Amino acid sequence: MPSRRTFLSTTAVTLPATLMGCLCRRDAPSSDAGESDDGASDDDSGRTRDDSGGDDSAGPPEDTTATTQFQYTAANAGTADGPAPADDTVQWQTRLSPTEGGLSVADGQVLVTAGDLVALDADDGSKRWEADVGHSHDAPPAVTSDTAYVAAWNGGPDTDRGVAAVDLEDGSLRWRAITDVDVSSAPTLADGVVYVGGSLNSEAVVALDATDGSERWRVRVGQYATTPAVADGTAYVGGGSEHAAYALEAATGEERWRVETDGRVWGAPTVVDDIVYVGSRGGTVYALEPADGETQWIASVGDDVHESIAATDERLYVPTADGLVALDTDGTEAWSLDGRSRVNAPSVVGDVVVVTDHSTAICLGEDGQRRWTYEFDERVIDDMVFGGTQTPPVVSDGVVYVASHGGDVTALGG
Template identity: 30%
Template sequence: MTESSDWLMYGPDAAQTSAVGGSGPAETVVVSSLFESERRLSGPVSADGILYFGERGLPDEETYVYAIKANDGSVQWKAAVDSIDAHSLAVVDETLIVVESHDPFDGENAGAVTALNRQTGAERWQTEMSDCILAAPTVVDDTAYVGCHDQTLYAIDVDSGKIKWSYETLGDIFSPPSVANETVYVGGGEYVYAIDADEGTRKWWFKTNDHDLFGGLAGIATRNAIAVADGTAYVGSGDGLLYALDATTGTVDWHFQPTKVNTTSGTPSITSSPAVADGDVYFATAGDELYSVSADSGSEQWSADVPHSGDARPIVTDEMLYLGAGVLRGFDRKTGTEKWQITTVRGAQNPIILDETLYVPANDNTLHTVR
């Protein structure tokens, strides 16, 4: 597991495992307000004790990316940006990568990837894209991998902003790319793609049986990332299956089908990014259930009823699992027993954990801490 002192990107690692070492709030919890805004906040990222996050607004509204101290919420700087989505930032060395979505009716460019100096907020470069960007960036070494609404995966040089290569998929990309073993994994429409990280050529692709209400817009084409661990890529789909794919060949090792269906689509669509740790896979479903299954065989370990779980992403520590689904909940990750829930933080989503503290944006336009 990644250590929990930094949370550099959505994953929080490039393989998108959503797992960190150490502990977190387990029994009695204390909730505090760290930062308040006039708008909804994106999921934060963090490095060296500084939290970075953005305001989510309409394209014609003035919104900002903020850098604040994690210990007291004091603002270090803010930088004006166009509208951003729920997951829009990544840290690499002294650079903060921001993906922006412009007004699609205002000129020919609808999105951009921007690099800011993470110490000052000053812009280093900006690369305009042909369509909006609704997926978080993933950064490995000197390359930022970004999926775009124009059905294309881009590899962008972190130092210059130049596009190294691009790969066109068969569907819009809403999910953050995963990178492991010099391969980029991403969902586009009904497909999972494995792309050479250096060359941008396809190694393999896999077609799901996605027949959700919204077809390719559900399942893997939502914001759920593909988690890669120990040679296997784990991905949920709108066809109601969690797939374990051989990360080298794309062949199916196993699949798991939840039992409870979503009343709208008729399938238990898996629109949640899975978390993987210590031989277990954790994920939520549109059928309002949270599951733990064996990473090796797909056999069910436990399940729990969780209202409004939908596309909520679980994050796990050594002993606990946290899920922001309407309210924030903490579970014993080995048994599935709910240890606590916080009803005062409504619309909790996209939590991260640093040094045993959860940082949680919520519907009240506030970034909360839970200890």
């Protein structure tokens, strides 16, 4: 799940005014939605309409079936199809503005939430288009064959926020919804519905119609409620600021069950083989029954689980504040990678797992042996040092796509 961490690693104390909106948006209070200077206003549904006389709408999407999204599936499994990356050969690198840079890759495009939403050609990294959707952050878009669904924070009093549906052809806006709140989670798209979690100024989990952005339901859970995992008619959500995980009826938002945890839950739940996996900031992994939340087992991994777990039918990969822990599906530890800075949500493909931490992208075999390591470059702007990454890697067709704080989007793989 997208993190609540600061935007960059820097030794500087002061920030240029041109960057201040992006750097401070996680902690700054957001203004209320309403009439804006450009003539746009909100109707009762929370969708944005344009009263300025023009019509920039691309029209409703024709396809509401996800091609890819955060952790690849609505269940947040974290497993990608296709071949594993052979090595860390740099295929291409494109420099954008310094960013947290959540990525999704689909149909030959790399979609980067780099302040704006930027579409790059997956083969050579050339820019196809750029869309102003508000201050998007490290949450990757949910993508169909014709639309990207993007979450946005408010970077200033006149900056759009909420959820935007964007035409993949040219980046034009289809609709914008829930403009009354910032959204910190990645959108989850399932069965024609877009589900999003909360933020600093919102304790809500919200369900939106993927066709027009109309609100289906809204349920209060907790600040920074996580990216939902949706499976078999249920949306599973980490409570964010709450020490709990929730199961909500996907159609109505009605609570099915709530399970207390030993710490805050900031990583999105993962659902694999009829088990819901939840990690807490208390350093504990919970394996829960989907129907009633009954605990199958509990395992301690020792360190803060801040990000989402990736899981197969044989193994769990748990990112922690100190590295990565591999668990068998009964909760016993298989191996660990220690001594790393906070690891982001893993990507599993074939017989390897790819992770990023503050300074590197690392490819590991199923046995935990390192296959290769790629070091992120630092970028200096006005005496500020931008380095490392706080976003997960994305693997597609044997290529690993990563984005650094310095704004470098890199394609790796021989």
